[in-house]
Amino acid sequence: MFRILVFVVLVFLIARAIGWFVQKYQDSHGSGRLFKRMLSDGTIDESVYAGASWRESERFGHRRRRAVLAKEQRRFVVDSRRYLRNQYLETCTPSLYQYIIIFLIASVLGLVLETIYTFAVFGIVESRVGLVWGPFSPLYGLGAVLLTLCLWQVRERPWWQIFLISAALGGTLEQCAGWSMEHFADLQSWTYLGLPDHITQWIAWRFLAMWGVIGLVWCKAIMPELIFRIGEPTTRQQRIVVGALSVFMVLDIVMTLACFWRAGQRHRDVPPRNPFEVYVDTHFDDEFMERTFENMEIGEDLPISDK
Template structure:
């Protein structure tokens, strides 16, 4: 997990650099959604920049604003930072933001983990965590948990954020690993082979990595992500996110049922009702093995290398 955590942080930093480069390009030409919002909110006075900001050149059939000066770009960037800070100070993340964060983190976490295992180990396998869709819910839950707890503490000292993130991440790993083993005879990882392991699912080196990841999330990723998600501005957005939340909830319930039945089948227990018959028919052992290739049902994973 040490290398993959660093890989995740690197991926977020690269993504943030790319997004920032696009943002700077748009601001350098007085364009983009953020620029329009600043004008609409009166944070920028168009008259001040009339000599260059609104000068236009013809490009084909449309007009393109000329490149603004460095002074004007700095003014636009400063106005955007102030707009973001005002929004964050007046905002408390709710269900709408949490659903989107869960979806983004679940998908990106799956993609990053899949790419990582292929590059480092040459293994290309299904690493999904739910029966429907490209989701790895542990990443989604981790992102939501860090956001919920760290949001009011995002301006606290780094060491406080580090310690709290380390505890939260370790508790999440312990809870997830213990629950899978206890209720579904399922294992996805183990740290028993590591000299610094605390339990089967917690090791000191990963406690530290959770702390680092929490600091990066709290100080770099979370504020910008919440600002870009924003508040719903139409009923369609609310309806769409509600439907997505309902789908994810159903996906989680069905996944739990599938693993529950997989464990029961391993013990030779036949289905007791129509729903369990449905699960055994459509999500049999072959489906579970092909879909969750990195998980082991009813068997121990070899201890991790030191």
């Protein structure tokens, strides 16, 4: 557990450091999406450039002028951005558009972090995807959405309350996901039965604590900034792209559930009963499932060990 927490904290600090440097660079040059957003909604105006120096640069054959703001101007931009962020968060209720983007981001980043973690700790590289199409692990996306949905209204409460709520949410999610996979698809992805602190096959005290820490970090440091930066769609293209991604994810999830269902049925020697099940058995056979979902066991018990 200690190694897991250290890894999560380390990744978070690296991401925050990269974000801080990028934001400092944008503030010093009066650029970036948030800066343009403040200009468009009137939080700041063109006077912010008064007294700034300008530099010319050439990229890909195009010359462009870039402002270099003075220290006082950069401070004004930072204060304006903080004011805009606080005003937005005070009146904001996360929308479906924001939840969809959070689900997509968390599904991809969760998969990347889990892959890196298993390589760093166990020295193995294996496919950790959770869907048949694309680099997604929907359990992480669902966890991020669930934490956001349940913690948004209580984000100002004491840290220990947020910790307990997050631990309860994470444990419930793992129990429901693990139980559903085993009972509806003869599928196992993890088991905690070999751990001395296990509560059920899919819940252990150490991972409840990890969920509590993750929820606390998410609630206090990540969720408000992410909601603010996502904002609301401002163009028709944004709505179309997010809508198309939503349709794709729904189809991906439905097809994945169908593939796991048929994998479990094939393990019981149940033949396909309609053309769709024949299609699934033909294009998503046992070899495909084993190759794609390397960390899962279909119709067999996992070794009694750590996750």
